[in-house]
Amino acid sequence: MTATDTYLLLRAFCDELARCGMRDACTSPGSRSTPVILSLAREARIRCWSHVDERCAAFFGLGAAKASGRPVAIACTSGTAAANFAPAVIEAHWARVPLIVLTADRPPELRDIGAGQTIDQLKLYGDAVKWFFEVDVPQATPESLRWIRALACRAYWTALEGAPGPVHLNLPLREPLVLEQPLPSEDSGRPDQRPYVARPPAATAPVGDLRLPGRGVVVAGRDERDRPFGAIVADFAGRAGYPLLADPLSGARHGEAAIAHYDLILREAAFTAQTRPELIIRVGDLPTSKPLRAWLAGLSDVPQVAFDPEGAWQDPVAVVGDRLAVDPAACLAALPGPADVDSGWLERWREADRSVAGAITATLGERLTEPMVARSLAAWLPPEATLFVAASMPIRDMEEFAAAREDGPRILSNRGANGIDGIVSSAFGAAAVSPGPVVLLIGDVALAHDIGGLLAARRLDLDLTIVLLNNDGGGIFHFLAVSGQTDAFEEHVATPHGLRFDLAADLFGCSYVQPTGLATLRDALRGAGGTPGTTIIEVLSDRAANLALHREVSEAATAAVRGCIAAYATEVRPST
Ligand SMILES: Cc1ncc(C[n+]2csc(CCOP(=O)(O)OP(=O)(O)O)c2C)c(N)n1
Ligand SMILES: [Mg+2]
Numbered sequence: 001m002t003a004t005d006t007y008l009l010l011r012a013f014c015d016e017l018a019r020c021g022m023r024d025a026c027t028s029p030g031s032r033s034t035p036v037i038l039s040l041a042r043e044a045r046i047r048c049w050s051h052v053d054e055r056c057a058a059f060f061g062l063g064a065a066k067a068s069g070r071p072v073a074i075a076c077t078s079g080t081a082a083a084n085f086a087p088a089v090i091e092a093h094w095a096r097v098p099l100i101v102l103t104a105d106r107p108p109e110l111r112d113i114g115a116g117q118t119i120d121q122l123k124l125y126g127d128a129v130k131w132f133f134e135v136d137v138p139q140a141t142p143e144s145l146r147w148i149r150a151l152a153c154r155a156y157w158t159a160l161e162g163a164p165g166p167v168h169l170n171l172p173l174r175e176p177l178v179l180e181q182p183l184p185s186e187d188s189g190r191p192d193q194r195p196y197v198a199r200p201p202a203a204t205a206p207v208g209d210l211r212l213p214g215r216g217v218v219v220a221g222r223d224e225r226d227r228p229f230g231a232i233v234a235d236f237a238g239r240a241g242y243p244l245l246a247d248p249l250s251g252a253r254h255g256e257a258a259i260a261h262y263d264l265i266l267r268e269a270a271f272t273a274q275t276r277p278e279l280i281i282r283v284g285d286l287p288t289s290k291p292l293r294a295w296l297a298g299l300s301d302v303p304q305v306a307f308d309p310e311g312a313w314q315d316p317v318a319v320v321g322d323r324l325a326v327d328p329a330a331c332l333a334a335l336p337g338p339a340d341v342d343s344g345w346l347e348r349w350r351e352a353d354r355s356v357a358g359a360i361t362a363t364l365g366e367r368l369t370e371p372m373v374a375r376s377l378a379a380w381l382p383p384e385a386t387l388f389v390a391a392s393m394p395i396r397d398m399e400e401f402a403a404a405r406e407d408g409p410r411i412l413s414n415r416g417a418n419g420i421d422g423i424v425s426s427a428f429g430a431a432a433v434s435p436g437p438v439v440l441l442i443g444d445v446a447l448a449h450d451i452g453g454l455l456a457a458r459r460l461d462l463d464l465t466i467v468l469l470n471n472d473g474g475g476i477f478h479f480l481a482v483s484g485q486t487d488a489f490e491e492h493v494a495t496p497h498g499l500r501f502d503l504a505a506d507l508f509g510c511s512y513v514q515p516t517g518l519a520t521l522r523d524a525l526r527g528a529g530g531t532p533g534t535t536i537i538e539v540l541s542d543r544a545a546n547l548a549l550h551r552e553v554s555e556a557a558t559a560a561v562r563g564c565i566a567a568y569a570t571e572v573r574p575s576t
Pocket of ligand 2: 310
């Protein structure tokens with residue numbers, strides 16, 4: 001077994017990944033991984049993004065795979081390097097994002113006997129991967145070349161099909177790790193650049209008879225893959241006269257049926273008591289909104305149908321009665337609306353939504369606050385833009401405050417495990433593959449957590465605008481009961497840090513600007529969009545004031561919804 005054998009096999013392996021459709025990979029440095037990294041870097045159809053930190057590399061790969069819909073390879077050396085992939089692999093598992101994880105390893109005879117940088121990498125990620133395989137790298141014979149080509153295809157298609165997710169190939173590599181002579185050519189691949197194994201997607205079964213009553217509701221959650229999905233769902237809801245409660249991550253928050261402020265509307269018990277649907281249709285993942293989740297939980301006697309082609313089984317309160325393994329876009333596009341559209345039903349929701357929107361506008365005014373930043377980004381960014389939103393308050397504010405918009409930006413977020421880790425890196429990954437501008441909305445703790453992700457700004461020449469909401473700690477915890485535990489809350493839960501992010505911008509070669517009002521935020525965004533590289537736009541905020549403002553909005557919204565109910569009761573009284 002020579003280096004030539006290793007490199008012949010790995011070149012065939014990378015060739016197959018490219019033939020299947022791979023366009024991006026992430027590398028990180030090391031010695032044992034040399035043949036894998038060099039083979040990836042020498043494959044012209046795959047762009048290799050070089051990273052220092054494996055945790056950042058893996059999150060970058062995750063962001064790129066999420067934004068492109070294609071599997072991305074992440075490759076590293078042996079030891080804790082591989083363990084640093086774990087958070088992103090776990091997120092990819094829960095968010096159903098295709099990744100091909102390539103970890104280099106020492107061969108079996110060098111394991112557990114004191115050889116350097118060697119840990120047990122077998123099934124390192126447990127059940128978070130769809131498939132684990134220990135890849136022997138034998139002599140490059142016609143048979144083994146055929147085998148490794150088929151293996152690459154299997155890894156690629158496994159990551160992509162059904163419920164997409166990560167696959168893990170562990171590669172024990174023997175020295176010599178570097179070629180000493182040119183690699184001979186070989187033609188073990190199929191003609192015409194076809195993959196060795198093709199795998200057409202499984203056809204989805206047509207939906208059975210879905211009988212639609214007059215008063216239905218569509219709940220649309222995260223579906224980051226398919227942009228036309230949002231348009232089809234919005235169109236169906238409009239035809240059916242069903243209010244559309246669409247998380248911004250669904251891409252469906254538009255059209256005449258969109259009820260943008262469901263999170264605030266559904267807090268009002270008098271509304272939910274008087275507004276009972278006869279059917280709930282669910283598409284995408286379950287939205288984040290707690291009031292929405294509580295409302296769905298209370299409708300256990302109402303038929304709830306979930307489109308779930310990837311088998312995500314998202315129903316923590318066990319109320320879904322029909323789980324359809326069919327593509328919602330294809331099905332809803334073909335589904336006629338109910339025989340009797342109840343126009344008053346949708347109008348009632350729309351009225352509540354308009355009133356709440358008025359309450360939000362009146363309460364927020366034109367001040368530069370956290371909710372206003374979320375609302376403004378959703379309103380301002382062009383349709384070709386991608387808005388990556390961090391966990392914690394940014395994603396919640398986006399759901400609560402973003403208005404419906406016909407041509408809004410694509411919105412992405414790591415919602416598989418809701419982590420605040422790796423978000424900067426994920427946004428850079430999205431920036432690497434997105435044709436339009438990418439903006440990241442992130443809190444200060446999340447930015448501090450992945451501060452090393454900013455290294456991509458220096459090393460990878462990518463354009464990214466980071467809008468940082470700095471309230472010096474985890475503002476979200478002020479909304480929770482733990483905020484009352486004053487002996488330990490600040491230090492151990494809120495975790496203020498006093499970091500100077502302008503200095504971080506300097507260290508990592510980013511531009512930096514700190515707007516003080518809404519107009520200067522808009523100017524800063526425009527300026528960042530026109531400046532190559534990464535810009536950090538820091539908006540200063542205060543945790544206690546932010547909590548008070550959210551409460552104020554909630555009270556104003558509740559009053560607005562009550563006003564609608566009272567008006568509705570007066571209107572209908574004569575006929576009842
Ligand atoms: C990896 C990880 N660790 C811890 C948490 C728990 N957590 C949720 S929100 C949060 C604070 C986030 O603070 P920041 O990013 O400043 O956003 P803010 O709450 O201020 O909006 C933490 C620590 C998490 N979600 N993920
Ligand atoms: Mg914060």
